[in-house]
Structures are given as C-alpha cells and as structure tokens.
Amino acid sequence: MTSVLNALLNCIFPPRCAVCDNLMNESERGLICPTCAGEIKYVSPPWCPICGLPYRPPDVNHICGECIKDPPVYQIARALGIYEPPLLELIHKFKYRGYRTIGKYLGKMMAERYFKDLDFSSLDLIIPVPLHNGKLRRRSFNQALVLAKEVSKKYNIPCRDALLKRTVNTKSQVALPKEERKKNVRGAFSLTNAHEIKDKNILLIDDVYTTGGTVNECARLLLEKGAKSIYVCTLARTV
Ligand SMILES: [Zn+2]
Numbered sequence: 001m002t003s004v005l006n007a008l009l010n011c012i013f014p015p016r017c018a019v020c021d022n023l024m025n026e027s028e029r030g031l032i033c034p035t036c037a038g039e040i041k042y043v044s045p046p047w048c049p050i051c052g053l054p055y056r057p058p059d060v061n062h063i064c065g066e067c068i069k070d071p072p073v074y075q076i077a078r079a080l081g082i083y084e085p086p087l088l089e090l091i092h093k094f095k096y097r098g099y100r101t102i103g104k105y106l107g108k109m110m111a112e113r114y115f116k117d118l119d120f121s122s123l124d125l126i127i128p129v130p131l132h133n134g135k136l137r138r139r140s141f142n143q144a145l146v147l148a149k150e151v152s153k154k155y156n157i158p159c160r161d162a163l164l165k166r167t168v169n170t171k172s173q174v175a176l177p178k179e180e181r182k183k184n185v186r187g188a189f190s191l192t193n194a195h196e197i198k199d200k201n202i203l204l205i206d207d208v209y210t211t212g213g214t215v216n217e218c219a220r221l222l223l224e225k226g227a228k229s230i231y232v233c234t235l236a237r238t239v
C-alpha cells in the first residue's frame with residue numbers, strides 16, 4: 001500500500017533536487033541530484049591537524065597560524081565540507097527556512113563520513129551547541145540538535161541537549177572580527193548537572209565552524225567542569 005501511495009505521490013509531486021530544483025528520476029534516490037552532490041567540496045588533508053583548516057596540495061599538514069597563536073582547548077575540530085554552495089545552500093534551507101528533512105539528510109551525511117583522526121565510536125557523549133531560548137523560540141528548532149541526533153543514532157552514543165545552556169543572547173558572530181567574537185561568547189554558556197560530563201570524552205556538534213570561538217568557549221566550560229576531552233564536528237567550515 002505504501003509503495004502504491006509513494007508511486008502516486010511521486011507522480012503528483014515528482015522529487016526535485018533540494019539545491020537546483022531539477023526533477024530527479026526514479027533511480028536518483030536522496031534529496032539532491034548527482035550533479036549537485038558531486039559539487040560538494042569535502043574537507044580532506046592536507047590540513048591543520050587541530051582545527052582542520054584545509055590547505056591546497058602540494059602543501060602538507062601543519063598547524064595553522066591561528067592555532068599556534070591561540071591554541072584551542074578542544075582536541076580537534078573536523079568539518080564535513082567547505083561552507084560554499086551547494087552545501088551552504090542546503091544549510092541555509094535547513095536553518096533559516098526550516099526544512100528539517102534537509103537537516104536530517106545532512107546529519108546522516110555527517111554520521112556516515114569517515115573523519116580521519118576523529119573516531120565517533122570512541123566517544124561517550126554528544127552535546128549539540130545550544131541556541132539561546134529567544135532564538136530557539138523564533139526558529140522553533142536547534143539545527144545542531146537535529147544533526148547531533150543522527151550521529152547519536154548511528155553510533156548509539158547518548159545525546160544530551162539540556163546540559164549546556166546559552167545564557168546570553170550573543171550578537172551574531174558573522175560580522176565580528178576574531179578577537180571580538182571571542183569576547184562576544186565569553187561566559188555565554190552555563191552547565192547543568194556537571195556530574196554527567198565528569199571524565200567524559202565529548203563530541204560537540206554544530207552546523208558551521210567559522211573562527212571556532214563558539215565551540216572553543218563551550219569546550220572551555222566543559223573542561224573546566226570536569227570533562228576529559230572535547231572533540232568538535234561541524235557540517236561545514238569557512239576557509
Ligand atoms: Zn541538483
């Protein structure tokens with residue numbers, strides 16, 4: 001019955017690519033067409049072994065200037081792809097236009113991606129970077145939680161989104177220079193139930209890594225309250 005219904009629905013609303021909106025044929029399963037899928041720029045080495053900033057070959061792995069000048073407190077940060085179209089468009093549709101199906105799709109991609117040096121299965125707990133309550137009410141969902149749930153499901157690692165709270169509704173980080181961003185998020189988070197993170201290896205999940213100021217501030221608090229180590233994974237990162 002479901003397959004008949006699906007076939008009928010496919011006739012009335014044929015599946016379209018979530019990026020270019022072109023019609024997709026029967027064999028093209030998923031949310032985006034093979035052309036758009038092929039255009040996603042995945043992050044791969046050579047890169048900064050700490051923050052995962054990619055370099056162009058023939059450059060080799062080396063710690064980037066930012067990580068030398070101001071080493072992050074987290075262990076490592078990895079991202080699925082570069083924050084450029086078509087990944088950028090998918091993230092925008094998910095985050096600002098509320099297409100949660102796209103979020104789940106991206107979360108699955110994150111969960112299935114092999115991240116060198118970042119073994120999800122060795123971690124104890126997943127924490128999505130929280131939104132401030134005001135923003136959460138306007139958006140009605142936390143994009144980081146949608147992604148975190150997919151990783152949690154795949155690896156069977158508990159996901160706790162109520163532990164970390166964003167207590168200060170910070171200015172958007174987008175337009176701020178790096179030093180300002182750091183000040184902007186300093187002290188913006190609080191933790192409930194510190195005993196739940198004690199000696200835990202934690203995976204922090206967010207949608208986009210820009211300067212790392214937000215995830216680093218979360219990591220600082222979690223480590224201060226007794227976490228053992230913090231790893232970061234985002235869907236995209238800026239370069
Ligand atoms: Zn497409």
Ligand SMILES: [Zn+2]
Nearest residue numbers: 048051064067
């Ligand atoms: Zn770096």
